[in-house]
Amino acid sequence: MIDGIPESDFDVQLEGQVEIIGWLYQYYNEEPHNAVVNINGGTVKTNDIPAATQLFTTDWVVRYMVDNSLGKYYLERNAHSELGTHLEFLLPDSLEMVSDDLDVTQIKVIDNAMGSGHILVYAFDVLMKMYAEQGYSSREASSLILENNLFGSEIDKRAYQLAYFALMMKAREYNRRALTSNISPKVYVFEDTSNINDNYFESLPVSESNIQDLKYIVSLFHDSRTLGSIIQIDKPVKTGNLRTVLTNIPQDTSLDLNNTREITYQLLRLLDIVETMQNKYEAVITNPPYLNKMNKVLKEYVKTHYKDYSSDLFSVFIWHNINMTVTNGYAAYMTPFVWMFIKSYENLRKSILNTKLISSLIQMEYSAFEEATVPINTFVLKNSSTSENGVYIKLSDFKGGMDVQKVKTLEAIENPDVDYLYRTNQSNFNKIQGAPISYWASEKDLDNFEYSKLGEIAELRLGMATADNTRFLRMWFEISLENIGFSVHDRQEAKNSLKKWFPYNKGGEYRKWYGNNEYVVNWENDGLEIQSFKGTNGKVRSHNYNLDYIFKPAITWNALTSGSFSSRYSEHGYLFDNAGSSMFTKDNEELFYLQGLLTTPVVQRMLGFINPTLNFQPGTLSVLPVREMNDKTNVISKIKDAIQLAKVDWDSFETSWNFDTHPLIQHIDEHNRNWNGFLKQNHCNVPILSQIIFLEEYYG
Structure with missing residues (x-):
């Protein structure tokens, strides 16, 4: 701390003091944090929850949360206040003025997952400005803030002690006698009562x-x-x-x-x-814990008391905290942004949209927050069901980490006409099935969702999970072709074929129309070994979903991507994985039409509204709008041509089991192809590619 950190980083005038305490504590916890979050399939024990869930909140995000909750609440009740000029991250929005004057001593602010107290310390500074505006001296205000305004709670005793220390140091900044007074911060650490009988x-x-x-x-x-x-x-x-x-x-x-x-x-x-905990607060502000590997006690409690919001501990906090606020109070958060889109948080979204108001939201670039392996947003809810428009900032196009996100946020505040700031009424979100928070969708985009849904036209199905891919999967070229059952039409034909291995769709890299046919799966005797594969507990480990659909023609796609969505036509003869889920139609011609639709930019845009988390499950695709055409003949013909071209491309390389001739030599005159008599063959009876290229160069 003395030699490695510049003294200026501790200077309170440069606003470094409190933040550095939090960072030091996070790095102190880094090793136990990594040990806990890398548990393979295990739940997090009580003593490990602090290490697993503590993430220091970036300074500018703290300022956004406090400015747009505590700061906005005060401004709405003080028409002549100049406080807004001091709130750097207050988003440009019209204030819904309340007629009564607000007594600053009556404002209550809590961070109920306070960590080392960063949010409370900045709230202290904002409250000091409010007190000054209402005529209090700095010394008097610093004592009143600790006595009346700030509250916090924490499960980690060491973090609680740091928060206590930070608030006392903040009070000492404004009052030299703070340490000798009888006033203490109202921050607390939880203690189990299991010792009391x-x-x-x-x-x-x-x-x-x-x-x-x-x-x-x-x-x-x-x-x-x-x-x-x-x-x-x-x-x-x-x-x-x-x-x-x-x-x-x-x-x-x-x-x-x-x-x-x-x-x-x-x-x-x-x-x-x-x-x-029984109080109501004007502002509840926190970076809640992110935890879905809950231990038995926590999981049972959450299922009992927060069933509709139990997907993750942070979603429990979202609902719990907004209900801790007074009417028209604000709750501010920094959380993963998956709650905005995916199905497991649909109940939370609908509860918020129907009874609360999303006052503002900033969605950050996917990998901006380096401290967590999750995409992040920060937002403020209002405990009100008014029909005000919310303010949204979309930073997903701006790479470079949290510093870049900060700069772009400030640019949007300075110039609200930037194209990544949106104002919309949250009632629009209900126009899309599942109510994703797609604030950037235009009116025309939303109108598209009035058409029929893909799930009404096709059957979208999740694939298998073998539970041990190393055991049950192979690349096709690892297996003798004689033992692979190609082009079977149904389960009975596969069983009768006496083959052990069958083609298997498993997602793969970005590729449209056709291809990624790389894997085979052990489905000998109708998958007997997979379907009976048990773990050490005696239970079957594999999940064999939707076996009625295997071997049928389908459209398959990559469930997880690093970018754009891609789908491919799959001929009959394949089983499919949960990473390569599939859709089916009764009419195969309809399947071609849908494959064409799924490759369009329109669908890419629609998927961005439904779920921009790069995870495309069957439920996600099922709500895609489909505009039917009266005459599809010409369109389907062109789609078939595109699929055929992609197939020719895929089969042009040895990575395809249908490989015949490399494209570099396919136009050599037939009478010059005189190497077939002495070329060595690989185990699939295909001339080795290096020999073909060599001979092509040799014969010119």
Whole structure:
């Protein structure tokens, strides 16, 4: 810290002090973080949750979240305020003014996954400007902020201590006597209550109703280091009354067999958390934990209390936090942006769109946030169902990390006419099935979704998962051609063929129309070995979906891509993988028509609205609009030509099992092709390519 970091990075005047505390703590946790997130298929244990989920929030994102929640709430209630001139990341938007003047001491702000306190520290600075505008001195304001305005909670004790320290240092910046005052930040760390049993309550000289209230709290927080801020308090708890009761318990100075004194202090700390969780807030701002490998306790709790939002812990926080705000209050987040599009978050989207308002949102470039292997967005929800337009900034075209994203955001704030800033009414999102947050779709784009859906015309099916590809898959050239069953029409024919290996669609690289025919799968005796393949627990590991469709002509596509979507026509004779899902039609001519449609730029654009996460599952494609034509004959003819051209191209190389002649020599006169008598053959009875090229050069 002394030799490796410039002193200026700690200078509070350069706004480096607090941020560097957070970064240092993240790097301190880097090794355990990597160990936990790289668990293969395992759940995250309670003690590992902090390491798995703590990611430091980039400074400009913190400013965006605070400026557009806390800052905007204040501006809407103070018509003559100059605060907006100090909020660098306040997005250009009209304010819905509220007539009453706001008493700044009544504003409550919480970060309920606060980490090292970065968000709270910046909120402190914004609140100081509000207090100054209302005539308070810096010394008075710094104390009042800690006393009235800022709240935080955390499951990690070390992070909590850093947040506490950072807020005290921030108060000391404005008040030299802050460290000697009796005021402390209202930030708290969760403690399990599994150590508290009935023996403690039996010794208490308090009423039965108070004991029942205390037992209720103890039961709620039994696993609070696992559950943290998402614990739901189903009935009001009179914390003031219970605090009085606990404070007045006689403290026996003799031998304390039941740890009465220690447990009483623990319960008093717990009452502070309960009170904080029962409050309503004008602004709830956080970078919530991202976690889908939940342990049993967390998973069961989430399924019970947040069933519709249980895909990931961050989605639980999204719904939980907006409901912690007062009416017309704001909740701000930084999360993965998958909640905007994919099906597993559809209930969350619809709940937000039907009862809340997306006030603003910034969608970042896919790999901008280097600290997490997920695409990120940051957004602000308003606890209101008004029909205001939201402000959206789309940064997906700007590569170069978070610094570039910051620059482009500031450009959009300075010039709202840039082509990557959008204003739209969220009611438009319901026009697309699944309600993806496709804010950049034009009115004409949305009108396209009134046509029939692909899922109404074709049957889109997920493919197999062998559970052990190394065991059950081969590249076709690893197998004798005599043992591969080509061009079978159905399962019975495949079984009767007595072949062991059959062609297998498995996605592959970007390629349109035809090709990527590289793999074969062990489907001997109707896939007996795959379908009976069991793990160490005795359960069948493979997933053999949609076997009624195998070997039929289809359109197959790459489920996962690094860019654009691509699909290919697949003749009869193939099984298919979940990475190479397929679609089928009763009329094969219709299949050609749909293959042509799927290669168009229009579909690429439509897919961007439905799901721009580069993951194209059958459910994603099923909602694509399809505009039918009265006469498809000419179109289908051209599509067949395109498929044939792609097939000729694929078969022009040894990577195809239909390879015959390399394109470099296919136009040599027949009478000059006199090498066939002495060329060595490979195991597929195809002349070795290097010999062909050599002889072509030799014969000129």
